[in-house]
Amino acid sequence: MIAKKGDWVRIHNIVLQPDKRASHLPDDTKKCPLEMWVKGFLVTEEACIDDEVVIETYIGRKMEGTLIEFNPSYQHTFGDYIPELSYIGNQLRAILGGEDSE
Amino acid sequence: MSRDNSYEAIMSRKNEIMKKAVGIDYNEFEREGIAFDYEEMMRKTGYSLDQIIEIEKNTSIGNTPVYELKNLTKLARKLSPSGKGARIFLKDEAANPSGSFKARRAAVSVYHAKKLGYKGVVAATSGNYGAAVASQAAMQGLKCIIIQECYDSMGKGQPEIIEKARKCEAYGAEVIQLTVGPELFYTFLKVLDETGYFNASLYTPFGVAGIETVGYELATWFRENENRDPDMVVVTNAGGGNLTGTARGLRKAGAKGTTIVGASVDLTGLHMASDSQFNKKSFTTGHTGFGVPFSTNPDRSDVPRSAARPLRYMDRYVTVSQGEVFYMTEALAMVEGLERGPAGNTAVTAAFDLAKQMDEDKMIVVQETEYTGAGKHVSAQLSFARENGISIEIGDPVNQVPGENIILPKHPSLIKAKELDMMKLKKSYIKNLKSDKSFSDKELEFIKDETRLSIEEIEKIVEQL
Numbered sequence: 001m002i003a004k005k006g007d008w009v010r011i012h013n014i015v016l017q018p019d020k021r022a023s024h025l026p027d028d029t030k031k032c033p034l035e036m037w038v039k040g041f042l043v044t045e046e047a048c049i050d051d052e053v054v055i056e057t058y059i060g061r062k063m064e065g066t067l068i069e070f071n072p073s074y075q076h077t078f079g080d081y082i083p084e085l086s087y088i089g090n091q092l093r094a095i096l097g098g099e100d101s102e
Numbered sequence: 103m104s105r106d107n108s109y110e111a112i113m114s115r116k117n118e119i120m121k122k123a124v125g126i127d128y129n130e131f132e133r134e135g136i137a138f139d140y141e142e143m144m145r146k147t148g149y150s151l152d153q154i155i156e157i158e159k160n161t162s163i164g165n166t167p168v169y170e171l172k173n174l175t176k177l178a179r180k181l182s183p184s185g186k187g188a189r190i191f192l193k194d195e196a197a198n199p200s201g202s203f204k205a206r207r208a209a210v211s212v213y214h215a216k217k218l219g220y221k222g223v224v225a226a227t228s229g230n231y232g233a234a235v236a237s238q239a240a241m242q243g244l245k246c247i248i249i250q251e252c253y254d255s256m257g258k259g260q261p262e263i264i265e266k267a268r269k270c271e272a273y274g275a276e277v278i279q280l281t282v283g284p285e286l287f288y289t290f291l292k293v294l295d296e297t298g299y300f301n302a303s304l305y306t307p308f309g310v311a312g313i314e315t316v317g318y319e320l321a322t323w324f325r326e327n328e329n330r331d332p333d334m335v336v337v338t339n340a341g342g343g344n345l346t347g348t349a350r351g352l353r354k355a356g357a358k359g360t361t362i363v364g365a366s367v368d369l370t371g372l373h374m375a376s377d378s379q380f381n382k383k384s385f386t387t388g389h390t391g392f393g394v395p396f397s398t399n400p401d402r403s404d405v406p407r408s409a410a411r412p413l414r415y416m417d418r419y420v421t422v423s424q425g426e427v428f429y430m431t432e433a434l435a436m437v438e439g440l441e442r443g444p445a446g447n448t449a450v451t452a453a454f455d456l457a458k459q460m461d462e463d464k465m466i467v468v469q470e471t472e473y474t475g476a477g478k479h480v481s482a483q484l485s486f487a488r489e490n491g492i493s494i495e496i497g498d499p500v501n502q503v504p505g506e507n508i509i510l511p512k513h514p515s516l517i518k519a520k521e522l523d524m525m526k527l528k529k530s531y532i533k534n535l536k537s538d539k540s541f542s543d544k545e546l547e548f549i550k551d552e553t554r555l556s557i558e559e560i561e562k563i564v565e566q567l
Contacts, residue, residue: 015280015289020109022285029283029377032255036289037279039271057276059222059245061297074268076261076477079485084494084510088429089436092514095180096173096437 001049003070007042010072011055011065038063039072105295112291120405123294123301125218128406136535137548138407140414144350148307148409149210151354154315157213161241163205164315166197168323168467173437174450178457181515188333188460190453191467193320196442199241200269201473203316203344204234207304210312212238215300221245222299226290226404228252228263229387229445230472235302236273244300246270247293251286252279254380261486262386262445265477282380287404303404310347310409316469317351321360324465331357333464334456338448339364339419340392342400342412348469349415361417365452365519366393367445368421369504382505384424384487388448393419394522398530413531413553420519422451423502425495425509428480429517430454444480446472455519484508528553532563540564 003009016034040055040063047053053067105111112119121127131143149157158164171190179187195203208225212235215223222245225235232248239246248270253259259279267277278293280286294301303309317335324332335352337345349362367389372379374391383389397416400408427444430451435441449468457466476482484494493507498516502509511517531553535541541549541564549560 016109016285021283022109022288025283026373026376028379029375032281032377034283034285034289035253035255035257035281037253038276040276058271058274059247059276061247061276074264076264076268077482078476078479079261079482080488082481082484082494084496085428085432085480085484087496088432088510092173092177092433092437095514096176 001070003042003047003067005042005045008039008071009042009053009055009067010037010039010069011053011063012037012068013065036065038065107292109285109288112288112295115295116291117406119291119295120301122298124303124306124405125300126306131407133548134542134544136541137545140411140551143407144307144311144409148311151314151318151351154210154311158206158209158312158315161199161209161238163198163209164319166319167194168192168320169194169438169440171438174433174454175457177437177514178454179462182458185462186458186460187462188457188464188466190457191332191465192440192450192471193316193467193469194440195316195470196473200230200234200237202230202234202446203313203470204231205237206315207231207309207312207343208234208238208302210308211235211300211302211306212242212244214308215302216242216244218300220298220300222247222297223302224249224290224293224297224299225302225304226286227304229266231304233266233269233273236270236275239275240273246273246275247278247297247299248275249278249286249290249293250280251282253281255281255377258381260381260383260386261477261482265475268477282375282377284375290404301404304341304343305403305405305408305410307409310343313344313347314351314354317348317353317357318355320467320469321352321355321357328465331360332467333460334361334363334466336363336365336449336453336456336466336468338388338446338470339366339412340387340389340396341403341410342396342408343410344470345412346410346415362415363452363456364393364412364416364419365449366390366421367424367427367448368520371503372505379505381486381490382492384483384492384508385445388445390421394527398527399534411552413528414551416524419522419524419527420452420456421522422448422517422519423499423509424504425499425502426511426517427451428484428508429510429514431480433514440471441474443472443474443478444483446470451517452519455517528555529563532560533567
């Protein structure tokens with residue numbers, strides 16, 4: 001898919017390569033680069049996923065990075081049904097609804 | 103000429119960048135050695151309580167409702183010896199425009215930034231504060247950038263943080279999402295340097311003074327409705343600002359007899375800067391990973407001197423487990439009809455157990471709630487925990503190991519607030535001051551204010567170091 005100037009996109013870039021990171025980090029973190037994701041309107045005339053592009057964020061700042069998403073949307077949800085939670089309400093209502101309940 | 107933006111270059115310009123970005127000359131309050139004049143800083147750089155009330159009123163913040171949690175009180179009484187079980191109250195801070203008490207902190211910072219002529223505000227936060235700053239910036243007409251620690255190196259992010267990004271973007275903020283690491287601070291400084299925007303830090307005097315209204319409103323509400331001050335106020339403790347501000351507000355209202363209790367989720371053993379442990383946390387705030395280090399070393403924050411100094415105000419500090427908080431979040435919804443976000447219910451969980459230890463005629467207050475929704479919900483957080491290999495069990499929470507399992511108490515009588523040793527925290531605080539020489543009289547006076555220990559007690563601790 002080709003994204004056009006003005007489209008809402010998401011970019012990614014590397015802020016610090018592993019060897020440029022702060023010295024006092026746990027070993028697992030030290031091995032990874034510091035990465036960044038930002039959304040904005042495409043400034044580049046036309047671009048495909050993985051192209052290096054320029055965007056303008058919602059507040060008007062220009063940023064460069066690799067195009068990774070076109071019309072980025074939120075995918076988070078309320079999660080799965082958690083059967084382990086289902087006893088709680090009735091347990092509490094049973095305790096509260098004992099002999100001195102109104 | 104373009105500036106050097108390498109890690110070292112930005113970090114070495116830290117003081118210069120900060121000075122421009124907060125508009126406070128912290129040197130003015132430095133006294134001798136480790137000592138600085140905290141009250142002078144709060145007075146000279148902040149706003150009076152009346153001014154803050156006015157600023158917050160302008161964007162309809164505050165005067166949030168107080169609920170008496172009658173069913174949870176009844177439950178606590180059923181599980182405690184006769185005559186025990188204090189009345190439990192809740193201040194519903196989710197009723198603020200951005201869905202949490204953080205709107206109070208943000209209102210003053212954004213107001214101040216605007217007054218000083220800054221074009222925008224920047225905050226480094228994964229949480230409710232980002233949403234609050236973004237909301238206030240939208241209301242007061244400033245630009246806003248929120249910087250988040252959001253993903254691990256696999257690009258996997260906690261639903262709670264992703265929800266907060268959504269909320270910030272809904273208010274028109276630019277959200278910069280990063281992988282795990284303390285260099286969030288580097289990015290923050292770089293953005294401040296590039297934009298010349300205001301540092302809406304949680305730890306400036308504005309950020310903390312904004313919360314004083316919570317304490318003040320509580321004291322006023324209890325006097326008007328119950329004819330006296332609450333006996334105990336429980337505050338979810340992370341960076342310390344919530345506790346500090348609430349306690350200061352209570353004091354300003356003259357409520358000197360109210361016991362202030364900090365409550366955090368126990369995440370002992372999980373390293374906060376570890377890429378692989380990042381998503382083993384099923385809580386992004388209100389936990390010991392922030393609560394303990396920020397209490398014992400408050401100036402580790404993003405301003406030279408933090409206005410959040412919880413040891414000055416905290417009478418007791420308790421921890422609860424994630425399973426207990428998730429259980430109480432369900433309880434709050436199921437028997438009180440209040441569906442609120444889990445992190446804010448840390449204090450509810452602690453209060454439920456503390457109420458059982460208090461006499462029936464006492465009153466205990468939880469001073470905040472937060473909004474809930476997709477990503478910031480018990481089922482979202484538990485689903486994510488399960489995806490990350492954490493087992494979800496029903497049993498005794500005493501067996502919970504952070505990062506390995508989450509245990510929902512099989513019965514509410516198993517909910518226990520664990521007491522942390524305040525003396526130990528105060529000792530750590532003194533140890534963190536790391537002075538090779540002995541403290542001067544002025545420095546000892548400062549430590550006395552910071553820890554509420556006597557000079558004799560402090561000297562004894564210093565000797566043992």
